[in-house]
Amino acid sequence: MRVDSGGESGDKAGVFRRHVLYIPGYDPFPPRRYRELYRTEGAAQAAISGYRLAITPRAGETYGWRVSSEMDGQVVEAEVEVLVWSDLVKGSMGRGIAGTYAQMLRTAWLYLRSGALSRLIRLRKGPMIAALYPVVLLVGQALVAALVAGLVLWLLPVTWGWLVGLAAAWAVLEGFRRIDHRLFVYYLMHDYAFTTVAGGAYPAVLETRLAVFRARVRSALASGVDEVLVVGHSSGVHLGVSVLADLIREGVREGPALGFLSLGQAVPMVSYLPGAARLRGDLAYLSTREELTWVDVTAPGDGCSFALCDPVAVSGVAPEGQRWPLILSAAFTQTLSPQTWQALRRRYFRLHFQYLCAFDRPGDYDYFRITAGPLTLAERFRGRKPSSSRITTALSPFRNVA
DSSP, rough: OOOOOOOOOOETOEEEEEEEEEEEOOOOOOOOHHHHHHHHHHHHHHHHOOOEEEHHHHOOOSEEEEEEETTTTTTEEEEEOOOOHHHHHHHHHHHHHHHHHHHHHHHHHHHHSSSHHHHHHOHHHHHHHHHHHHHHHHHHHHHHHHHHHHHHHHOHHHHHHHHHHHOOOOOOHHHHHHHHHHHHHHHHHHHHHHHTTTSSHHHHHHHHHHHHHHHHHHHHHTOOOOEEEEHHHHEEHHHHHHHHHHHHHHOOOSSEEEEEEEESSOOOHHHTTTTTEEEEEEEEHHHSSSOEEEEEEOOOTTTSSOOOOTTTTTTTTOOOOOOEEEEEEEOOOHHHHHHHHHHHTHHHHHTTTTSSSOOOOOOOOOOHHHSSSSSSHHHTTTTTOOOTBBOOOOOOOOOOOO
16 A cells, blocks of 8 residues: 555646545434534634635535645645445434333443443543443433322322323323433433444444445545545444455555544444454454554543543454554643633533544644645654553453454
């Protein structure tokens, strides 16, 4: 694989060209939200950093947009493609109230009996608080419903009070479900349940979609650009690991530079499960490959990610000769102004998306320079040392690989 930019590409001499393939996390919304986020936040970052950035529509059978920029005197053209699996997410969320409580019991039992829960809490408490949040609130909602049912039984005759009480309890639970767009309880529960549906292995329907993603990356590698950059966010990180591991196993011919940017990862939530041998094997394999550059960016301020945890090492599968990933911190308390940090610090879900947004004081990490700038991922971070706060302690209870 080509590592450095040569200064000319395709049929436009002097224009750096990149194909970005973005893998979202567990998100039921259509991909156009990412175009709007890129448009608004990119404009904000360009104003802060003093470069030119513009996006235009992109034709084709897959969803995305085109980016034109001028940074450091270099013209760049980028094509951003969203690798969509929101339809699978939406399909996994249609469980209703009873189905969600059944998911809660099954998911909690898997993490408890496997020993993963106690190990994950020792690794990073923040994301585990986020993981326990839907369980605690679902139990709390059930208790409120039970109290309402008990009150009805106390007020009404027993002969038909049971029926009214059950109806009242169900109405309470339905009311909580209807305001979940504010609470995110059902959403998070469905997220964790989807991860555990096969004990940590990828469900068959998702394996099929990963094969489609792999074909899209291979097509991009054959398009004549200077760099192909795969970006995975949140749950999209471990999907990206498996897509790229399979791609390289199949063989990658000489071509453009290949980069993998993983953002806000929660890999241990999957890799610590008994059925995740495939993912653990992919982590170990990808961590040694010369065909790509892998940079992992998290921030301690993001309570939904395993910040600064080396996903390979903490999963207990770091091989001799591990090269990747390069672990970097987005350091929200330093790269955001005090005013912005104060406004966002309690907005946990918004902070989880900060990696895709503008920074008041961008340091090494600038999403728009990485995706629309004139340097490859390898060039941008060549010689960069990993964060001194990197966590490599192997705590996974399962370390077998496939």
